[in-house]
Amino acid sequence: MNEYDSNRIYDLAKQIDYKKTDNHKEADCYVINTCHIREKATEKVYHDVGRIKKVFRNKKKPIVVIVGCVAQAEGEILLKEEKYIDVILGPQSYHQFNESILRIEKKSKKINYTDFEVVEKFDTLNLIKNSSSKVSSFLTIQEGCDKFCKFCVVPYTRGSEFSRSTSELLNEAKDLESNRAKEITLLGQNVNAYNHNGEKLSDLIINISKLSGIKRIRYTTSHPIDFTDDLIKAHSSCHKLMPLIHLPVQSGSNKILKSMNRKHTVEDYLELINKLKKANPLIKFSSDFIIGYPGETDYDFDLTLKLLREVEFINSYSFVFSARPGTPAAKFKKIEASVAKYRLMQFQRIAEDIKLKYKKSLINKNTTVLFENKMKNKKDEYFGRDEFSNPIIVRAKHNLEGKIRKIKIISGNQNTLFGEIIEQDETQEFAA
Secondary structure (H helix, E strand, O other): OHHHHHHHHHHHHHHHOOOOOOOHHHOOEEEEEEOOOOOOHHHHHHHHHHHHHHHOOOOOOOEEEEEEHHHHHHHHHHHHHOOOOOEEEOOOOHHHHHHHHHHHHOOOOOEEEOOOOHHHHHHHHOOOOOOOOOOEEEEEOEEOOOOOOOOOOHHHHOOOOEEOOHHHHHHHHHHHHHOOOOEEEEEOOOHHHOEEOOEEHHHHHHHHHOOOOOOEEEEEOOOHHHOOHHHHHHHHHOOOEOOEEEOOOEOOOHHHHHHHOOOOOHHHHHHHHHHHHHHOOOOEEEEEEEEOOOOOOHHHHHHHHHHHHHHOOOEEEEEEOOOOOOOHHHHOOOOOHHHHHHHHHHHHHHHHHHHHHHHHHOOOOEEEEEEEEEOOOOOOEEEEEEOOOOEEEEEOOOOOOOOEEEEEEEEEOOOOEEEEEOOOOHHHOOOO
């Protein structure tokens, strides 16, 4: 979502004659887009601003803008502690970007916009064409979350759930299609909670699938309790909807899930996975895990390992619990750091073994790849992803960007697979 937001901020900046530059030492304006999910997010902002200050020590000071969730959560502190910062913009205030820059150019006072003005934000962005020209592009359809998991800062930095209208999303999807996008990933903090005037995520997926230029559709991130039957059915009926679902579970212990306020049990989660597999037997899953959550015992951790082995997630994103200021879990008694780190090492070792076993099972198998770009500094090598988002590199004499090809996987490791094209004909691309 931050990549999507950054692209849209750039679309705004073009309206006041700002252009991207690769020569950062000559920039007139720096925009630092931040995330507040992980530990030391604020320290990273100070570090990045410090690097800018060094570059411009003997030059005219550039405008420095901090945007995103750290700006929302700690904007006043940032302005007070770091005088080099000119503008603070929360995630729902990006539509104020141009006005803020113009005011700073006129030597205005420092600016802090952190109101939740999500409707006004998207009303402004809808007037400006999305200029992203990537083969695989992002489209934010929903922001905010009403679930209030006790560890999560999103409700406090992104606000309550808000869904954009299907008409504006289809218009933006058409813009992306005209810009050469072949794949669209629908984004939301709680994407499957999307609901605008009764139109659900499944309806939006079906409508976007009717665009002939869009060959693949993905969405992230989902909450288990918002997975409705119509969305499950879409995985059976819509061939453009890719069979990889990112479905965060966070823990394999019902006790910990209750403490987190996740509103589902392990049994609920496994039942949902079984329903999805019945709808489409090809479906694979990735997930998020918090290790060492307050109150987690060895038994609770063993239950998480049990779930990991049972589902066999092809990707697992795991982190030691990091208390976010302002969240209820920040007040909970933490377990010993050494215990949490040891458990994380155990978890990641097993997760990597599962992932490697899966990758090895793909060797000598055929798959279908959408190629996104030519590899930098690599002659005749192209990067793409298969239906399950596995990174794949092949060598080809002709341009593969934006093409869908069947390939045979010939080798690989935990991170990347390598293949050879087995079908060259343009007609082998998926039909709309």
